[in-house]
Amino acid sequence: MPQLFSPFTLRELTFKNRIFVSPMCQYSCADGVPNDWHMVHLGSRAVGGAALVMTEAASVTPAGRISPEDAGIWNDAQMHAWAPIAAFIKSQGAVPSIQLAHAGRKASTFSPWRGHGKVAEDAGGWQVIGPSEVAFSPSYAQPHEMTLTDIRATIDAFAEAAKRSLQAGFEVPEIHAAHGYLAHEFLSPLSNTRTDQYGGSLQNRMRFPLALCAAVREAWPTELPVFLRISASDWKDGGWDVAQSIEFCKQAKTVGIDLIDVSSGGNVADAKMTIRPGYQVPFARAIRESAGVPTGAVGLITEPVQAEQIIGDGDADCVFLARALLRDPYWPIHAAQELGAQPVWPDQYKRAGVNAFGK
Template sequence: MIKLFEPLALRSVILKNRIVVSPMCQYSAEDGFANDWHLVHLGSRAVGGASLIIQEATAVSPEGRISPEDLGIWKDEHVPMLQRINAFIAAQGSVPGVQLAHAGRKASTFRPWSGEGVVAESDGGWPVVGPTDVPFNDNYPVPTALDANGIRKVVDDFRTAAGRALEAGFKVIELHGAHGYLLHQFLSPLSNQRTDEYGGTFENRIRLLLEVVAATREVWPENLPLIVRLSATDWTEGGWNADDTVQLSAMLKVRGVDLIDCSTGGNVPKAPIPVGPGYQVQFAERIKEETGILTGAVGLITTPAEAEAIVASGQADIVLLAREFLREPYFPLFAAQDLGAEVQWPAQYERARPHVHTAAGPR
């Protein structure tokens, strides 16, 4: 058996293989609404054989968007189109998932192809919030430090968004605690210099994430899995690090989190990140070994052989691909061919499966 194509049970959800579509911002929404672009983008990866399709960072509030073009799930009107997309994904034998997110101090910025820096309120931008009033860098907006009421609103927004995610037909939630967005901003001492119960010690800095996890689990059914994406290290002295991530992961495991999606970086501009094939796999492996929680590896995994090696060796339980899925929406189908695994192709595409012949000859 090719390990990459073995099923994996996450509570009541069965992933048909270990290849997962990582959340990838499309910057193609208006007022948070999904549209036909998202249907085709996400649906194509389901047709291509991915086991779990995690929708891009989806804002739990308008001010939680990275850009004005981000997807949202802060109002009931967002739900119907998400239901349509998720029904299509499920019909292909894939599992629909969503990454719930709040950008914090990295909000109200331009999408990559529209410019750089702050989107002015006159152009559709908004005031941003963070742990303190320190911006990400000189080209980003200056945040307002969240007060007690603001923190309660963040937790409530995640709770409400999780309820809408259930109504929309998602079967997996991933909470975005990575890449320098709000939950990560609270975790790292480099971005969190608060002096109240949400800052200072490790226990205080993880408090917001734990509260969000608890709030999500209040409305997210016991039989459905919950994932947390963490940046395992800031790659910067004095920042959030792998030891912190291991300690936090063990705590998340007993609080109803089923898998840690192990990324890195994003909280420090120009951090010295040693980017290369599989450069983040080491963190997935360590967290899995030291806590026993399931882990996912992500980051420059581009070939079937690399993906198979990661799961076959036990370094991680799933692999999440992003850019490779942009290049090849049908990566799982061709990975199976490359590795010699038998998988089902969509009936509409069966006649194009390599080396398939009929009694009448090749078609």
């Protein structure tokens, strides 16, 4: 059997295969409340055979949204709206998962098809916060440096969001510490110039992200896993890099993180990235080997043979697919056909697996 279709267990939760839906903002909410679009979008990918279906970044506070149309999990209305979506995903044999996020200095921006850069405060935007008063770029908002009270409140917001996620029926929360959003901003010396216990040394820069991990873990049942998404590199000299990522992941593991979802970039506008198929896979492998924690690989993984090789070679324990799954929600079923595994159509679609000659 192809390794891509072998089951995988973390704590007491078993995934039916190694294909996970990567978080993807849909920019389609009002007041952070998911709706029919999210049910059909996420539900289709559960029907399509992915083992885990993760929501888009769900903000833990209103100010943590990337755009005004982002999803949220900071109130009960959002929790109640997520519940049937999580239940449907689970009914299809997939694990429902939610990404918990705060966009920090990259909040209050236009969603991609509505504009570019910051949404002004008098046009539906809001004051953004970050570790330091360093803007992402001239077209982004100028952040307020977070006070110790802001830091405490944000850690509490992640814990509250985790509790609501559990009530909504999600089985895996993922803490978003990648792509230049708040937790990543604390990690990188390019965005964090603080002089208190949350800035300066590596240990100080990791303090806030590790506190988020600990708070979410504490709110989550022991038998269920917690994921962490990181950017393994800023792709810029003097920034966050693989060596620091390995140390961070080692410590994240000790506070109860079960899998690292290894992405990269997003924290500086002038990063020098080389983008090619599987370009982030070596990061997933380095962290898996050196931090001794399961990893997921992501980024330009599009072909079944490529995904099979990543799992078979031990580069990562699972693959997160984003755009390939937008193009084809049935990617896992098609991959099973291509790799010679048993394709699992839902009962209602079984006849799709039979050709014109009844075979």
